[in-house]
Amino acid sequence: MATRAPGRPLHGPDPATPDRSVGAASVIPGFGLTMGLTIAWLSLIVLIPLSSIFLRAAGMGWADFVAAGFSPRAIAAYKVSFGTALIAALVNALFGLLTAWVLVRYDFPGRRIVGALVDLPFALPAAVAGIALTAIYAGNGWVGQYLEPLGFKVAYTPVGITVALIFIGLPFVVRSVEPVLADLSAEVEEAALSLGARPWQVFARVILPAILPALLTGFALAFARGVGEYGSVIFIAGNMPFTSEIAPLLIVTQLEQYDYAAATAIAAVMLIASFALLLAINLVQAWSRRRVDG
Amino acid sequence: MTQRRNAAIAALSLAFTALAGCSADGDSKGATVELLNVSYDPTRELYTAINPKFAAKWKAETGQTVRITMSHGGSGKQARAVIDGLDADVATLALAYDVDEIAARSDALTTPWQTRLANNSAPYTSTIVFLVRSGNPKGIRDWGDLVKPGVQVITPNPKTSGGARWNFLAAWAYGRQASGSDAGAEDYVQRLFAHVPVLDSGARGATTTFVERGIGDVLLAWENEAFLAQKELGKGRFDIVVPSISILAEPTVAVLDGNAKRHGTTEVAEAYLKYLYTPEAQDIIGRNHYRPNNPAAAAKYATQFPQLKLVTIDEDFGGWQAAQKRFFADGGIFDRIFAKTKR
Amino acid sequence: MTARPATSGAARFALIALAIGFLALFLLLPLVAVFAEALAKGFGAYAAAIAEPDALAAIRLTLLVAAIAVPLNIVFGIAAAWAIAKFDFPGKTVLTSFIDLPFSVSPVVAGLIYVLLFGAHGWFGPWLRVHDIQIIFAVPGIVLATVFVTFPFVARELIPLMSEQGRDDEEAALSLGASGFQTFWRVTLPNIRWGLLYGVLLCNARAMGEFGAVSVVSGHLRGQTNTMPLHVEILYNEYNFVAAFAVASLLALLALVTLILKSIVEWRFDYQRGGAGH
Numbered sequence: 001m002a003t004r005a006p007g008r009p010l011h012g013p014d015p016a017t018p019d020r021s022v023g024a025a026s027v028i029p030g031f032g033l034t035m036g037l038t039i040a041w042l043s044l045i046v047l048i049p050l051s052s053i054f055l056r057a058a059g060m061g062w063a064d065f066v067a068a069g070f071s072p073r074a075i076a077a078y079k080v081s082f083g084t085a086l087i088a089a090l091v092n093a094l095f096g097l098l099t100a101w102v103l104v105r106y107d108f109p110g111r112r113i114v115g116a117l118v119d120l121p122f123a124l125p126a127a128v129a130g131i132a133l134t135a136i137y138a139g140n141g142w143v144g145q146y147l148e149p150l151g152f153k154v155a156y157t158p159v160g161i162t163v164a165l166i167f168i169g170l171p172f173v174v175r176s177v178e179p180v181l182a183d184l185s186a187e188v189e190e191a192a193l194s195l196g197a198r199p200w201q202v203f204a205r206v207i208l209p210a211i212l213p214a215l216l217t218g219f220a221l222a223f224a225r226g227v228g229e230y231g232s233v234i235f236i237a238g239n240m241p242f243t244s245e246i247a248p249l250l251i252v253t254q255l256e257q258y259d260y261a262a263a264t265a266i267a268a269v270m271l272i273a274s275f276a277l278l279l280a281i282n283l284v285q286a287w288s289r290r291r292v293d294g
Numbered sequence: 295m296t297q298r299r300n301a302a303i304a305a306l307s308l309a310f311t312a313l314a315g316c317s318a319d320g321d322s323k324g325a326t327v328e329l330l331n332v333s334y335d336p337t338r339e340l341y342t343a344i345n346p347k348f349a350a351k352w353k354a355e356t357g358q359t360v361r362i363t364m365s366h367g368g369s370g371k372q373a374r375a376v377i378d379g380l381d382a383d384v385a386t387l388a389l390a391y392d393v394d395e396i397a398a399r400s401d402a403l404t405t406p407w408q409t410r411l412a413n414n415s416a417p418y419t420s421t422i423v424f425l426v427r428s429g430n431p432k433g434i435r436d437w438g439d440l441v442k443p444g445v446q447v448i449t450p451n452p453k454t455s456g457g458a459r460w461n462f463l464a465a466w467a468y469g470r471q472a473s474g475s476d477a478g479a480e481d482y483v484q485r486l487f488a489h490v491p492v493l494d495s496g497a498r499g500a501t502t503t504f505v506e507r508g509i510g511d512v513l514l515a516w517e518n519e520a521f522l523a524q525k526e527l528g529k530g531r532f533d534i535v536v537p538s539i540s541i542l543a544e545p546t547v548a549v550l551d552g553n554a555k556r557h558g559t560t561e562v563a564e565a566y567l568k569y570l571y572t573p574e575a576q577d578i579i580g581r582n583h584y585r586p587n588n589p590a591a592a593a594k595y596a597t598q599f600p601q602l603k604l605v606t607i608d609e610d611f612g613g614w615q616a617a618q619k620r621f622f623a624d625g626g627i628f629d630r631i632f633a634k635t636k637r
Numbered sequence: 638m639t640a641r642p643a644t645s646g647a648a649r650f651a652l653i654a655l656a657i658g659f660l661a662l663f664l665l666l667p668l669v670a671v672f673a674e675a676l677a678k679g680f681g682a683y684a685a686a687i688a689e690p691d692a693l694a695a696i697r698l699t700l701l702v703a704a705i706a707v708p709l710n711i712v713f714g715i716a717a718a719w720a721i722a723k724f725d726f727p728g729k730t731v732l733t734s735f736i737d738l739p740f741s742v743s744p745v746v747a748g749l750i751y752v753l754l755f756g757a758h759g760w761f762g763p764w765l766r767v768h769d770i771q772i773i774f775a776v777p778g779i780v781l782a783t784v785f786v787t788f789p790f791v792a793r794e795l796i797p798l799m800s801e802q803g804r805d806d807e808e809a810a811l812s813l814g815a816s817g818f819q820t821f822w823r824v825t826l827p828n829i830r831w832g833l834l835y836g837v838l839l840c841n842a843r844a845m846g847e848f849g850a851v852s853v854v855s856g857h858l859r860g861q862t863n864t865m866p867l868h869v870e871i872l873y874n875e876y877n878f879v880a881a882f883a884v885a886s887l888l889a890l891l892a893l894v895t896l897i898l899k900s901i902v903e904w905r906f907d908y909q910r911g912g913a914g915h
Contacts, residue, residue: 027808114656170660228742
């Protein structure tokens with residue numbers, strides 16, 4: 001069993017590990033109480049409110065739903081949201097893996113600080129990150145002033161959105177990969193090396209397969225978070241329909257022009273996408289559990 | 295242990311009480327009365343100046359203390375909040391359409407509302423001008439210069455910002471005048487929006503983009519915003535350019551009678567809006583770069599406000615209901631323009 | 638990738654430099670920018686911005702919201718973890734997925750659902766209006782939206798921890814005659830305290846920093862329904878950039894304190910585990 005450091009707060013391997021099947025006849029009390037509380041609270045805060053989206057959307061009729069939820073502008077917004085989130089998640093998969101590798105494998109001055117810094121996006125409010133990133137990457141900002149003359153615009157373009165999503169998503173990858181990497185035994189690698197494998201072969205054949213499920217989980221989490229992200233993106237995105245307008249912003253925009261139906265339809269589409277992503281994450285985890293157990 | 299447990303239970307019940315117990319002080323018969331004014335983005339400074347003056351006057355007349363709470367945001371967003379149940383007593387929004395929507399979609403306001411106060415319920419007017427960088431490096435004199443190669447124009451999103459809708463219609467008026475046809479106007483506006491790199495959701499966001507982030511060569515702005523930006527944000531950094539033609543912007547105010555009746559604040563809310571028409575308030579309005587109705591205040595601040603040809607929403611666009619439907623509703627001209635320019 | 642198990646000095650240095658460079662550019666720079674912008678006009682302007690009444694009201698509201706939302710989610714998190722980790726029942730995976738849901742729901746949607754429920758035209762809107770109860774555009778709505786977005790933090794931290802610890806300790810205590818509550822208080826809680834603290838820290842950070850969901854339900858009433866992140870936006874829109882970044886820097890400080898506490902918890906956690914396990 002992997003050491004579960006608290007640094008992996010969001011999605012550890014699924015807790016439903018059936019390794020201790022005691023059966024329902026447990027002596028431990030409080031099942032009814034805690035289960036009742038859980039179900040009640042879950043229903044009140046999450047399930048009933050979320051169902052309001054679907055009920056509203058269902059009340060629209062299919063044709064209206066498609067017209068509102070898949071208008072050209074909405075489709076463009078999904079493309080922006082999913083596209084930038086995908087690129088950001090890929091960048092995070094690469095650099096998150098690198099960061100996790102460096103943190104686990106090397107000892108260097110300031111390692112603890114770097115390790116703590118990785119969690120900054122969990123702790124720093126998204127809106128604060130948004131205005132800070134805008135200040136940095138705008139044409140007159142700290143970094144932007146050097147990029148702009150090169151013809152490379154970040155703020156107010158989809159690139160800016162991607163930058164914000166990289167910020168938001170990085171810890172998901174690092175915190176997913178880190179514990180698995182730490183648990184890898186060095187012996188297999190050493191054996192492979194002693195058998196004449198090149199280091200990159202060791203990485204590709206031994207290390208990568210072992211950490212792949214964790215990497216995929218981190219990637220999917222970063223992606224899921226990025227698709228729905230609003231606070232950090234809104235300041236740095238140019239908000240131009242068809243180019244830099246994200247789907248959550250379109251929901252807000254539709255609300256502000258009193259178009260509740262369109263807002264609800266887009267929200268329903270986003271929700272279904274969230275469900276699908278969550279399902280994918282759980283499948284990856286189930287797959288990795290089977291690999292580990294089997 | 296029990297002590298700690300009791301503390302936990304106490305904390306929890308406190309939390310639930312806070313959740314359930316809500317601000318239900320609607321009774322105005324006391325010594326203090328609360329007024330909630332839901333307004334659009336650029337009026338922050340204006341009402342910051344007006345509210346204490348009105349409060350002092352109300353206190354002197356009735357002995358009652360009035361506490362005015364402000365909420366600012368894009369005009370459409372604010373109207374939406376009122377429709378969804380933001381319990382405001384007065385709405386002071388960027389355009390009549392948003393107030394119309396409140397009346398149409400909620401019981402907060404009864405119709406007809408626009409005839410209840412003078413000048414179509416607009417205590418002041420304004421218009422749309424250009425803010426350019428100091429020395430006007432791109433040589434922008436009129437609307438035609440905005441679509442020259444290499445010029446970037448900043449304007450907020452007409453779907454969400456009241457100011458942006460005035461911007462759009464002013465541009466349309468120029469296009470129609472220059473070309474003589476609606477087709478020509480649409481062509482001009484389409485070319486104009488091809489020069490827009492950022493579409494903020496409110497007037498304030500657009501100004502920030504232009505001023506602080508240094509994006510764009512021209513900001514299409516409320517006249518009052520342009521003055522404010524010039525005065526507050528960087529003396530000598532910006533120039534105001536007055537185009538040949540623009541639109542008479544009439545931000546409208548209304549007592550949300552449905553809400554006010556429930557709160558028992560009708561009287562003070564009506565007095566508050568009437569106060570906006572008094573010479574004292576009109577002077578504050580002029581000082582904040584809005585065009586006052588009152589002749590004395592208008593004369594006093596006349597040098598600020600250049601004369602230019604102004605079209606009006608009612609005469610040139612058939613009123614807000616028609617204009618909204620034609621230009622800004624889903625599938626309207628604005629959507630069409632974007633669908634064409636961006637693909 | 639050129640990563641290797643026994644890396645040569647140069648490659649190792651390059652990898653460390655690359656990772657640190659990436660983190661500095663994407664994570665550290667924004668943090669530094671917040672403080673640099675906040676102090677751009679000196680400490681006097683900074684202090685004045687924070688002492689301003691509306692800023693203080695926003696700070697108070699943020700603390701109040703967190704003080705309600707976090708304990709509620711602690712209670713829920715412990716209950717959910719207890720039910721899920723200590724018992725076997727069908728549908729466990731589904732239940733866990735539902736608890737995770739708020740992580741992947743856009744904050745804007747989180748705000749929207751409460752508008753659909755409690756707005757004037759929502760399911761409960763007319764009833765609430767008749768009884769003069771304000772939920773949306775008032776503190777209760779902000780609390781609800783915050784509870785939603787912070788919903789999974791504590792539960793998600795405790796569930797893996799408690800299932801890993803199993804139920805032997807609890808069963809032993811119960812067999813020795815301890816009551817259920819005593820067992821929880823004396824046996825389970827000490828076992829999970831670091832994990833719990835860790836979840837609470839993250840939950841609290843998110844509760845105080847949430848923007849999107851709260852923005853939809855706030856109504857932006859000055860001095861009444863503006864939380865700190867919303868107040869940052871308002872100041873930003875008033876061209877008051879120093880003040881905006883000053884309030885933002887308070888939130889950034891909160892983030893730093895969270896990170897420091899988190900590191901301490903992690904250290905204790907490792908220490909505890911190291912002592913017990915390996």
